[in-house]
Amino acid sequence: MDIYLLEAIINGVLLGGVLALLALGLNLIFGVIDVVWIAYADLVMCGMYLVYWLYAVLGLPLALAFAASIVFVAVLGVLVHLLIIAPILDSASINQLLATGGLLFFLQSFATLLFSTEFRNIGVRLPIISFAGIYISTARLLAFAMALVGAVALYSFLKRSFIGTAIRAIAQDRDIVGLMGVDQRTIYLVTSAIGGALAGLAACLLALQYDVHPFIGNTFGPLIFMICVLGGLGNMLGGFVAAFIISQIIAVGGYFSSTELSYVIAFASFIALMFVRPRGVFAR
Amino acid sequence: MSARDAALIGLLAVLACLPLLAPPYFTHLAIQVLLWGFVYTAWSIMGRFGLVSLGHGAFMGVGAYIPALLWNYYDTTPWLGIPLGVAFAILLGLVIGYPCFRFKVVGHYFALVTLALGQVVMLSIVAARDVTGGSLGLTPRAVGHSWYALQFSQKSHFYAMALVLWLGGLLVWRWVDSGISRKALEAISEDEEAAAAIGINVLREKLHVTLISAALTAFGGAIYGQYFMYLNPETVSGIGVSLQIVFAAIVGGTYALTGPTVGALITISLNEGLRVTFGTNFIGAANTIYGILLILCIIFMPGGIVGTLRPDSGLWRLGTKIFRGK
Amino acid sequence: MLSLAAVSAGYGSFRALFNVSLEVPHGQAVGVIGPNGAGKTTLLRLISGLVPLDSGDIRFEGHPVGALSAHRLVERGIAHVPENRRLFPRLTVEDNLRIGAFIPPARRHFAEQLERIYQLFPRLKDRRKQFAGTLSGGEQQMCAIGRALMSRPKLLLMDEPSAGLAPLVVEQVFDLVRRIRAEGLTVLIVEQNVQQVLDVVDHAYLLEVGSIRLSGTSAELKGNDFIRKSYMGL
Numbered sequence: 001m002d003i004y005l006l007e008a009i010i011n012g013v014l015l016g017g018v019l020a021l022l023a024l025g026l027n028l029i030f031g032v033i034d035v036v037w038i039a040y041a042d043l044v045m046c047g048m049y050l051v052y053w054l055y056a057v058l059g060l061p062l063a064l065a066f067a068a069s070i071v072f073v074a075v076l077g078v079l080v081h082l083l084i085i086a087p088i089l090d091s092a093s094i095n096q097l098l099a100t101g102g103l104l105f106f107l108q109s110f111a112t113l114l115f116s117t118e119f120r121n122i123g124v125r126l127p128i129i130s131f132a133g134i135y136i137s138t139a140r141l142l143a144f145a146m147a148l149v150g151a152v153a154l155y156s157f158l159k160r161s162f163i164g165t166a167i168r169a170i171a172q173d174r175d176i177v178g179l180m181g182v183d184q185r186t187i188y189l190v191t192s193a194i195g196g197a198l199a200g201l202a203a204c205l206l207a208l209q210y211d212v213h214p215f216i217g218n219t220f221g222p223l224i225f226m227i228c229v230l231g232g233l234g235n236m237l238g239g240f241v242a243a244f245i246i247s248q249i250i251a252v253g254g255y256f257s258s259t260e261l262s263y264v265i266a267f268a269s270f271i272a273l274m275f276v277r278p279r280g281v282f283a284r
Numbered sequence: 285m286s287a288r289d290a291a292l293i294g295l296l297a298v299l300a301c302l303p304l305l306a307p308p309y310f311t312h313l314a315i316q317v318l319l320w321g322f323v324y325t326a327w328s329i330m331g332r333f334g335l336v337s338l339g340h341g342a343f344m345g346v347g348a349y350i351p352a353l354l355w356n357y358y359d360t361t362p363w364l365g366i367p368l369g370v371a372f373a374i375l376l377g378l379v380i381g382y383p384c385f386r387f388k389v390v391g392h393y394f395a396l397v398t399l400a401l402g403q404v405v406m407l408s409i410v411a412a413r414d415v416t417g418g419s420l421g422l423t424p425r426a427v428g429h430s431w432y433a434l435q436f437s438q439k440s441h442f443y444a445m446a447l448v449l450w451l452g453g454l455l456v457w458r459w460v461d462s463g464i465s466r467k468a469l470e471a472i473s474e475d476e477e478a479a480a481a482i483g484i485n486v487l488r489e490k491l492h493v494t495l496i497s498a499a500l501t502a503f504g505g506a507i508y509g510q511y512f513m514y515l516n517p518e519t520v521s522g523i524g525v526s527l528q529i530v531f532a533a534i535v536g537g538t539y540a541l542t543g544p545t546v547g548a549l550i551t552i553s554l555n556e557g558l559r560v561t562f563g564t565n566f567i568g569a570a571n572t573i574y575g576i577l578l579i580l581c582i583i584f585m586p587g588g589i590v591g592t593l594r595p596d597s598g599l600w601r602l603g604t605k606i607f608r609g610k
Numbered sequence: 611m612l613s614l615a616a617v618s619a620g621y622g623s624f625r626a627l628f629n630v631s632l633e634v635p636h637g638q639a640v641g642v643i644g645p646n647g648a649g650k651t652t653l654l655r656l657i658s659g660l661v662p663l664d665s666g667d668i669r670f671e672g673h674p675v676g677a678l679s680a681h682r683l684v685e686r687g688i689a690h691v692p693e694n695r696r697l698f699p700r701l702t703v704e705d706n707l708r709i710g711a712f713i714p715p716a717r718r719h720f721a722e723q724l725e726r727i728y729q730l731f732p733r734l735k736d737r738r739k740q741f742a743g744t745l746s747g748g749e750q751q752m753c754a755i756g757r758a759l760m761s762r763p764k765l766l767l768m769d770e771p772s773a774g775l776a777p778l779v780v781e782q783v784f785d786l787v788r789r790i791r792a793e794g795l796t797v798l799i800v801e802q803n804v805q806q807v808l809d810v811v812d813h814a815y816l817l818e819v820g821s822i823r824l825s826g827t828s829a830e831l832k833g834n835d836f837i838r839k840s841y842m843g844l
Contacts, residue, residue, distance in 0.1 A: 036392055036396070038338075038527075084579055084583070087583045088582060088583055091586065092334075093391060093392060094334065094336050094391065094392075094395070095582050095586060097336070097392065097395060098336070098530065098531075098534060098578075098582055099578075099579050099582040099583065101338075101527050101530065101531065101578070102531060102575050102576075102577075102578030102579040102581075102582060103575065103579060104527065104575070105527065105528075105531065105571055105572075105574060105575030105578060106571075106572055106574075106575025106576055106578075106579065107575070108524075108568075108571070108575075109568040109569070109570070109571030109572035109574070109575055110568065110572045110575075111568070112568030112571075113568040113569055113572055162708065162709070162711070162712055162717055165701070165705050165708050165709050166709055166712055168698075168700075168701060168705070169698045169701060169705075169709050172698045172699060172700055172701065173696060173698055175660070176692055176696045177709070178659065178660060178679065178680030178681050178684075179658055179660070179680055179684065179689070179690045179692060179758075180681075180684065180709050180710055180712050180713075180757070180761065181681045181684030181685060181712045181713035181716075181761060182681055182709070182712050183679075183681045184681075214568070215524070218522065218523050218524065221523070222399055222400065222402075222403045222523060225396045225399060225400075226396070226400055229393060229396050229397075233392060233393070258411055260407050260408075260410045260411035260413075261407075261411045263403075263407045263411075264404055264407045264408050264411055267400045267403050267404045267407065268404055270400055271380070271397060271400055271401065271404065274383075274384075274387075274389060274393070274397055275383035275384075275387055275389075278387045278388065278389045278393065
């Protein structure tokens, strides 16, 4: 096999890690609360700016900046739910979609106000390692590893803890959980916080590899939605797998042609697949 | 002729003469309000029935780029190029709409599929950079004042075009609103299965209104290109513009005839007002306010501004009470 | 332990219960019988907090609880086994039981309570890792009851425990109710199977079209002509 193709495949897997993390977050929120946060990628953007500001501007240690990002976006998640979602929880679902869309607008413009449209980099230069003629960026490797750690942590939390079980339960039968002493509102807030935390973690991992600018959410946001729908909205395992499939299409497609074309192929395949399985390829 | 008709005709007369009365700057603003108002109205023709598309940038982009490309490469007059662009947009609408409506892709799923469509078009434009200029954009070849090229040196001509387009859009909106399709689509948006059970051809109704919306949006994109003489994949097809279309229509009010136009008035005046007041110091301020406005709108006024101020709404009654001093 | 006084409730503009009064004394088993649509399920959902109280008074252990929401009532000691079981289908049996112990006092005793439930329902222990949706009807009922018991309640509400079950399984379920009662739990059962429930409870009420029509000890009701003719087919 051509060495560059192998490199593309490996990079695809590594890219899939962060996408999978975000897909988990979005699916968690959708599965439990039944809303799609259109502004999810922009919450990541907020986290990235915080990392930039704390580390590159204020000079704080990177680990601290990372921790702060996770906490910060978790809090943002809770605020999103309290201020935007909770008031319209009972209205048409399209309203919730549109309200988070308004948030997207707000976040992107507010970031422009604060930071202008310049691209900013946190300036962490991690080495590129090579073996057998393949070049892999350690930043990407690290991001992949941490994304997996995040996914595993989420999994064990959901499986083993009482709140985690309650979260899984509420996704299956919303009305009856009250009878077990579970306060719906608390679960929604915890879920929003976890979704935010996952976005905050993704922000750290992306900040290692890419520049941040107010509209960076537009570059991977649609991709995440597509991944989630492909895997079946709300299906966490489906989204996880779909993330790697899509990232492979993009990576391998980029090898055979241009990057943009590979994105076009990914999106076009998504549209085509929607008609074969409208509920998502892995839907139950 | 009733007083209301006379008032409307008077208003139209004033509107028609605007370029003669107002300085070029205001005419420029008015053209934008009319153009965008037209596009937002086009979106709300399907949006008001629950067919929320987050990818109308796809139709706008297609409608804008095809005539411009044909003009630049083949000297094709926009009089031919624009209908071709519109036809392509209709085709696109069919390719997406038919499978979606046939396989009952609705709600969240439909919105996200249309979002993907917008991305496909935008990315395709960028990918074909050798032809389209990619992210750097495309400039239609300027030939000064020419009816053949649909390019004019005076704003008044563009204004007239925009006015006619806008009025045309309102007429189409009215036509859909007063026809039997409207009842059918309202039934479909409430309960698709029940509507099908009483004999409504769900597929045909949805497709019909989607194609109208796509065609008009494409038309708007074309005139946008002719006026601004510069196209950019992000500006006409990006997710930003697709969402902006949705938001303006909603803030203005999707269920009312003039709602989307009010949305255009709001967005453009907000932008201009802030730009004039703060200059370039606060880029992003307008949209920040706009975003907040949208969120508040969804939470407190789902009918948009025009919808909330309708004569049969509580707010209207309250207003008239105060006005009459009761 | 539980008393309802002149209680009315419904769904929006639809009134389901009119002026209902009943008592569940401590340590006893009380039944509510009546035809379909009488409001029996609404009654239980009212007590457990899923349906809001329109008028009247509900007291539990002397305290008014009409305004409390469902999860608060679980903390007070009321557990509700819903109609049709309503297990979480894609959670394992053990996870369903786990979530029954969600409230903090139950969580602390989770391990020991789980053992007790498994002793009470050995079949559940065999199937602990199985998805609840794949259990048989009788096993699901056991699991639903077990889930309710995990919160260590003082009052157990049971909504039509015999629904959809084979006669042999119904016997087992009511045997179980007798065992639970013997351990000192107070029980309020809503049932359509009049014969079975009157054999288990001390006291019963007849609910028809949202109002209490008759009440008395189970012996009295078993001997009542109207009941015998309309509900026991005798």
